[in-house]
Every structure is written in structure tokens, then in C-alpha cells.
Amino acid sequence: MTSKKLFFILVGLGVLFVSLLVFYINNKQEAPKEQPIVKKTEQGGQTKNTAEKKPTPVTEQPQPKSQPAKKSFVVCIDPGHQRKADLATEPVGPGARTEKIKVTGGTTGLSTGKPEYILNLEASLILGKILKQRGYEVVYTRTTHDVNLSNIQRAEIANQHHADLFIRIHADGSTNRNTSGFSILTTSSKNPYTQAIYQDSLQAGESILAAVKGSGETKVNGISYRDDMSGLNWAKVPAILIEMGFMTNPKEDQNLSNGDYLQKLMMEVSDGIDEYTKQ
Numbered sequence: 001m002t003s004k005k006l007f008f009i010l011v012g013l014g015v016l017f018v019s020l021l022v023f024y025i026n027n028k029q030e031a032p033k034e035q036p037i038v039k040k041t042e043q044g045g046q047t048k049n050t051a052e053k054k055p056t057p058v059t060e061q062p063q064p065k066s067q068p069a070k071k072s073f074v075v076c077i078d079p080g081h082q083r084k085a086d087l088a089t090e091p092v093g094p095g096a097r098t099e100k101i102k103v104t105g106g107t108t109g110l111s112t113g114k115p116e117y118i119l120n121l122e123a124s125l126i127l128g129k130i131l132k133q134r135g136y137e138v139v140y141t142r143t144t145h146d147v148n149l150s151n152i153q154r155a156e157i158a159n160q161h162h163a164d165l166f167i168r169i170h171a172d173g174s175t176n177r178n179t180s181g182f183s184i185l186t187t188s189s190k191n192p193y194t195q196a197i198y199q200d201s202l203q204a205g206e207s208i209l210a211a212v213k214g215s216g217e218t219k220v221n222g223i224s225y226r227d228d229m230s231g232l233n234w235a236k237v238p239a240i241l242i243e244m245g246f247m248t249n250p251k252e253d254q255n256l257s258n259g260d261y262l263q264k265l266m267m268e269v270s271d272g273i274d275e276y277t278k279q
């Protein structure tokens with residue numbers, strides 16, 4: 001008989017224990033609904049503070065990114081010039097008294113007759129495509145010829161997009177048809193407007209120059225330090241100007257209008273940018 005009593009006592013305790021457990025679990029599940037939702041979207045850059053007393057319906061999380069949460073590297077590409085030059089002037093740098101033409105007409109291919117603004121856009125679109133394939137975020141200042149963008153406005157597009165690199169694509173011209181070669185223009189260490197970006201700009205220029213030189217296919221002239229270019233002086237992000245070659249040199253003009261040559265050259269420029277991002 002005592003063992004039967006003990007049995008009932010144990011069963012009774014068991015039931016009580018299970019009931020307490022169920023009660024506890026139910027309470028625990030309800031609890032979070034009452035808590036405010038704080039800082040759910042920190043990853044996306046916008047910190048949303050949705051702490052509220054009222055039990056609001058749980059809003060959707062921002063779209064889960066398909067790629068791992070890695071800040072993308074933004075390259076702003078500026079295809080130099082446009083169909084029509086704008087000969088009005090603008091300050092050469094922030095607060096400068098010296099003014100320069102807003103956007104000049106550019107050079108012309110000696111043997112192809114191609115205007116520079118067309119070649120610049122061709123090259124820029126190739127470069128942008130390669131960079132996108134490599135995971136970069138690409139912003140263009142223009143994708144058509146019929147725009148009117150001064151060099152300041154072009155720099156400001158790069159600034160507004162917080163570009164990690166602003167690349168201006170140009171081709172050179174000279175009165176001497178024998179002059180040839182690829183070069184990069186960047187501001188000097190003495191430039192009053194670009195102190196903050198001088199080092200990074202130079203680094204990017206050197207990386208690209210080394211990549212193009214390494215291929216051995218293009219004659220490379222080097223880096224020119226220029227403090228008279230509004231498009232560089234107004235940039236608040238690392239900025240360089242690429243002179244792809246001389247359109248006034250018949251051979252280089254023909255090369256630059258050769259799709260394979262241009263593709264290869266832009267691939268090398270991209271390799272240089274890859275190298276720069278590793279530093």
C-alpha cells in the first residue's frame with residue numbers, strides 16, 4: 001500500500017512539474033513581443049531606432065543581400081569632353097580667382113578622324129564593364145555625347161557618390177605627330193586643393209601605370225603633376241586623369257580605335273585598380 005501511495009505522489013509531482021514547465025515556456029515565448037525592436041538595420045548603414053511602447057507589427061527586415069556584406073569599391077568614370085564644348089569659364093579650384101574653360105573640345109584622331117569625346121566614351125564603357133564584372137560599383141559622369149557637364153560638375157558627381165576613385169578618361173594631342181605614349185595626370189604635393197587626396201591619387205596612378213607598363217604593349221610616359229585642372233582640383237575623392245595615348249600620332253590613333261587593343265588596355269587599367277585596392 002505505501003508503494004502505491006508513493007506512486008500517486010510521484011505522479012502528482014510529475015504533473016505539477018510539467019504544468020509549471022508549460023507555463024514557463026509560454027511566458028518566455030510571449031516576452032519578446034513586448035520588447036522594443038532596436039537597431040535591426042545597422043548593417044545597411046541606416047540605423048533605425050524603432051523603440052516604441054506600442055506593440056507594432058514586426059516590420060520586414062531590409063532585403064537580405066545576396067552577396068556577403070562587404071562595402072563595395074565605387075569607381076566614378078568620367079569620359080572626357082562632350083559633343084559640344086562649353087567655352088564659358090569656372091574657377092580652377094574651390095575659392096580660386098583663376099578661371100578655366102568649363103569643358104574644351106578635345107583632340108581629334110589624325111588618321112581616324114575620330115573626335116576624342118567619342119573615343120573617351122568607348123574606352124570608359126569598356127572599363128566600366130570590366131570593373132563591374134570584377135565586383136566594383138561603377139558610376140559614369142556621362143553615357144551619351146549630348147550632355148553639358150563642366151569639369152567642376154564632373155568632379156562633383158564623383159564627390160556626391162563618395163567614389164573611392166575618380167578616373168577621367170582622355171586621349172592626348174600634340175602638334176608633333178611623332179609624340180606618343182600613355183600617361184597619367186595627378187595633382188602635385190603642393191596643390192592647395194587636394195592635400196587630403198594627394199597620396200591616394202598618386203598611389204592609384206602609380207598602380208595603373210605599373211600595370212600598363214608591365215604588359216609591354218603600350219609605350220608609357222609616366223606621371224605628370226598638374227595643378228591647373230579643375231576636374232582634379234575640385235575632387236574630394238582620389239582622382240586621376242588617364243591620357244590613353246596620342247590621337248595625333250597615326251599609329252596610336254589607329255591602336256586606340258582597335259577594339260582588341262582598347263579592351264586590352266582597359267583590362268590593364270583595371271588590373272592597376274585591383275592592385276591599388278589591395279594597398
Ligand SMILES: [Zn+2]
Binds near residue numbers: 081
Ligand atoms: Zn581630353
